[in-house]
Amino acid sequence: MKIEVLYPDVCCLYGDKANMRYFRLCVPQAEVFDTPLSETPRFLTEDVDMITLGSCTESNQERILARLRPHMERIRELADRGTVFLLTGNSFEIFGRAIRHPDGSESEGLGLFDFTAEQELTDDGLLKRFNSLFLGTFGEMEIVGYTSRFSHAVGISEGEALFKVVKGLGSAPGAGFEGVRKNNVFGTYLLGPFLVQNPAFVKYLLGLLGVDEPKLAFEDAIQKAYEVRLAELKKDIVFDD
Amino acid sequence: MARLRYFLALWASKAAYALLRLLKHNATMFPGQVALTLCPDYFAQTRKCPHVFCVTGTNGKTTTTNMVADLLTAAGYKVVSNRYGSNINTGVATALTHSVGIFGKPKVDALALEVDEKFSRKILPYIHPDYLVVTNLFRDSIKRNAHPEFIFNILNTYIPKETRLVLNADCLQSSRLCPGNERVFFAIDKLPTDVTACVNLINDFSVCPECDTKLEYEYLRYHHIGKAYCPKCGFRSFDGDYRLTNLDYDAGQITVLHDGAESVYPIVNRALYNVYNELAAIALLTDFGLSRETLAKALGGMGVTETRYKETKAGKTVLIRTMAKGQNSVSCSRTMDFVGHESGERSVFIMVDDMYERKDSHEFIGWIWDVDFEFLDQPDIRQIILAGPRCYDYQLRMLVAGIPAEKLVVEPDEFKAVDVMDKDVDKLYLLHDTSTLDLAIEVEKKILAVFPAAQQREAAQ
Ligand SMILES: [Zn+2]
Numbered sequence: 001m002k003i004e005v006l007y008p009d010v011c012c013l014y015g016d017k018a019n020m021r022y023f024r025l026c027v028p029q030a031e032v033f034d035t036p037l038s039e040t041p042r043f044l045t046e047d048v049d050m051i052t053l054g055s056c057t058e059s060n061q062e063r064i065l066a067r068l069r070p071h072m073e074r075i076r077e078l079a080d081r082g083t084v085f086l087l088t089g090n091s092f093e094i095f096g097r098a099i100r101h102p103d104g105s106e107s108e109g110l111g112l113f114d115f116t117a118e119q120e121l122t123d124d125g126l127l128k129r130f131n132s133l134f135l136g137t138f139g140e141m142e143i144v145g146y147t148s149r150f151s152h153a154v155g156i157s158e159g160e161a162l163f164k165v166v167k168g169l170g171s172a173p174g175a176g177f178e179g180v181r182k183n184n185v186f187g188t189y190l191l192g193p194f195l196v197q198n199p200a201f202v203k204y205l206l207g208l209l210g211v212d213e214p215k216l217a218f219e220d221a222i223q224k225a226y227e228v229r230l231a232e233l234k235k236d237i238v239f240d241d
Numbered sequence: 242m243a244r245l246r247y248f249l250a251l252w253a254s255k256a257a258y259a260l261l262r263l264l265k266h267n268a269t270m271f272p273g274q275v276a277l278t279l280c281p282d283y284f285a286q287t288r289k290c291p292h293v294f295c296v297t298g299t300n301g302k303t304t305t306t307n308m309v310a311d312l313l314t315a316a317g318y319k320v321v322s323n324r325y326g327s328n329i330n331t332g333v334a335t336a337l338t339h340s341v342g343i344f345g346k347p348k349v350d351a352l353a354l355e356v357d358e359k360f361s362r363k364i365l366p367y368i369h370p371d372y373l374v375v376t377n378l379f380r381d382s383i384k385r386n387a388h389p390e391f392i393f394n395i396l397n398t399y400i401p402k403e404t405r406l407v408l409n410a411d412c413l414q415s416s417r418l419c420p421g422n423e424r425v426f427f428a429i430d431k432l433p434t435d436v437t438a439c440v441n442l443i444n445d446f447s448v449c450p451e452c453d454t455k456l457e458y459e460y461l462r463y464h465h466i467g468k469a470y471c472p473k474c475g476f477r478s479f480d481g482d483y484r485l486t487n488l489d490y491d492a493g494q495i496t497v498l499h500d501g502a503e504s505v506y507p508i509v510n511r512a513l514y515n516v517y518n519e520l521a522a523i524a525l526l527t528d529f530g531l532s533r534e535t536l537a538k539a540l541g542g543m544g545v546t547e548t549r550y551k552e553t554k555a556g557k558t559v560l561i562r563t564m565a566k567g568q569n570s571v572s573c574s575r576t577m578d579f580v581g582h583e584s585g586e587r588s589v590f591i592m593v594d595d596m597y598e599r600k601d602s603h604e605f606i607g608w609i610w611d612v613d614f615e616f617l618d619q620p621d622i623r624q625i626i627l628a629g630p631r632c633y634d635y636q637l638r639m640l641v642a643g644i645p646a647e648k649l650v651v652e653p654d655e656f657k658a659v660d661v662m663d664k665d666v667d668k669l670y671l672l673h674d675t676s677t678l679d680l681a682i683e684v685e686k687k688i689l690a691v692f693p694a695a696q697q698r699e700a701a702q
Contacts, residue, residue, distance in 0.1 A: 009447045009455060013380070013388050015607030017442070022641060038453040057390045063453060124362070126395065131384045133603055146605040148383045192607025196637065218640045225633040229603070238602040241384070
């Protein structure tokens with residue numbers, strides 16, 4: 001099994017790197033490749049089973065777009081073929097139609113999805129930040145997490161959404177769903193240690209990658225942390241501020 | 242009209258201060274709040290004293306501001322600072338109220354102001370500081386500060402063009418601010434403890450801004466702090482105008498090279514981040530015109546007031562209560578580095594959950610995956626106690642860091658955790674967040690209760 005961690009040198013905000021750090025403990029047999037921003041992605045020249053990207057700054061979104069735009073066809077081919085993509089935080093915006101800036105200008109996205117990521121300004125001219133805890137579902141699975149961002153993804157149809165919202169902010173204010181999915185491409189605004197906080201989803205991904213009877217590293221500990229968090233999020237607490 | 246409104250605000254602010262003092266209340270924010278409510282352009286309306294110094298940055302701004310204020314005072318200047326107050330607009334407004342008389346005339350020589358980096362946009366453009374020190378920029382609270390580039394953009398937009406900057410050449414995140422402004426740089430030369438590849442989990446400036454290539458380092462101190470260069474395009478860190486060329490812990494002194502001449506100063510505090518703060522103050526005030534003799538003499542009598550650090554000796558054991566600033570992964574990593582590299586058999590009690598979030602919400606815990614808890618994986622650290630509501634998240638974090646499960650105690654209730662703490666060690670560390678200081682003091686009392694009172698004494702740092 002080959003996993004390519006794309007641009008961990010810049011996609012490393014908010015603890016996102018924890019996901020692959022933990023994931024590789026669950027699949028010690030996997031070959032994991034870190035591809036820095038200045039290097040050519042491995043997926044262009046060989047097949048990989050999983051590609052991941054994490055949260056980055058807005059300027060690094062642009063740098064990544066500039067590097068990946070020439071390879072849109074290859075990315076589409078891999079997505080169609082069922083390659084697993086895990087895109088956390090604002091990195092999934094790169095795969096939409098465009099990122100629209102507060103001045104109305106747009107950066108062209110990779111176009112795997114049709115949504116537009118839209119940024120807004122506060123009254124005094126700063127990018128507006130949105131913070132929210134999250135409780136949702138993925139099939140039978142209960143998903144917990146957190147989002148903190150400068151934008152919303154507008155134009156996601158319910159059919160291509162990843163999670164249903166139970167509590168907290170979805171892909172955009174009022175949206176009853178969160179993130180995007182196409183085949184095995186999973187994109188979510190949930191950021192930081194998203195996998196580390198959702199052991200069942202880790203198992204699900206391991207299953208997609210063909211691991212028989214997936215086993216989690218430190219299973220009791222990850223499960224306990226998940227259960228405590230889930231119980232707290234089900235209480236009447238403040239979700240966004 | 243604007244002036245009338247200003248004077249009403251000034252008098253109300255002064256009255257609010259007097260009243261609060263009379264009632265023995267803390268009066269650091271409210272007087273400023275009154276002023277800003279009555280007169281929204283209070284900053285612009287206030288007549289400034291002859292010299293205005295501001296300090297901002299992620300870490301070290303309080304220590305640096307206090308040093309600057311003390312050094313100016315020692316040099317004979319009458320100074321107002323917001324040292325006991327807040328560093329957002331209300332705290333700065335309170336300081337401005339103190340800096341003028343009832344007719345609005347400046348009554349001090351200098352203002353030394355700590356300015357919150359995000360609030361800087363509401364302060365700097367209106368008070369036009371003569372000098373601004375930027376200590377460094379690191380990632381900080383995700384909710385408030387997003388990421389360091391966001392803060393960089395705010396400062397880069399709102400720092401007035403005429404403000405002279407004092408910048409840390411070893412921090413590429415902040416040294417590139419406002420290239421059009423006049424500036425001086427401070428830097429610490431290569432130290433024996435430096436490395437050339439990052440050993441920390443996070444480096445907020447690892448890629449060349451010109452060509453995306455991974456930066457390399459002549460020396461790297463921690464995180465992105467060091468002297469970087471791009472192996473491909475020639476981009477590199479700035480050179481220091483004030484270079485610390487020798488850090489002599491044994492002699493308790495530092496040597497600073499400036500304009501071809503070396504000057505020696507006493508070390509105020511041995512922690513490396515405080516050496517940076519001292520160097521920033523020296524660079525600022527030398528550039529301002531104070532002499533080496535004045536600075537060295539005043540630094541010699543100075544200590545860093547560490548409300549954040551307390552040692553108590555109890556028999557053969559030392560209890561050290563210190564801050565590990567929650568949600569600030571760099572500051573927290575510095576504390577883990579320090580505790581990890583101390584000597585002796587140690588127990589470490591970690592209670593850094595946010596006090597406010599635990600009350601009616603749930604803390605986002607992503608930042609703990611950026612903290613170098615790996616430093617705690619030492620044979621002579623016998624036990625690590627993880628206490629507070631997020632203790633199960635910490636447990637997983639420690640396991641992934643490679644710390645053996647049998648060393649971990651996981652207990653949501655801090656006071657119950659004290660009961661199972663291994664106290665038969667040389668050093669007990671109690672690490673708390675800014676928001677859990679009061680709770681930590683109670684926990685500290687409970688820990689100390691097992692030691693005979695006669696054996697206890699507070700130790701100087
Ligand atoms: Zn370069």
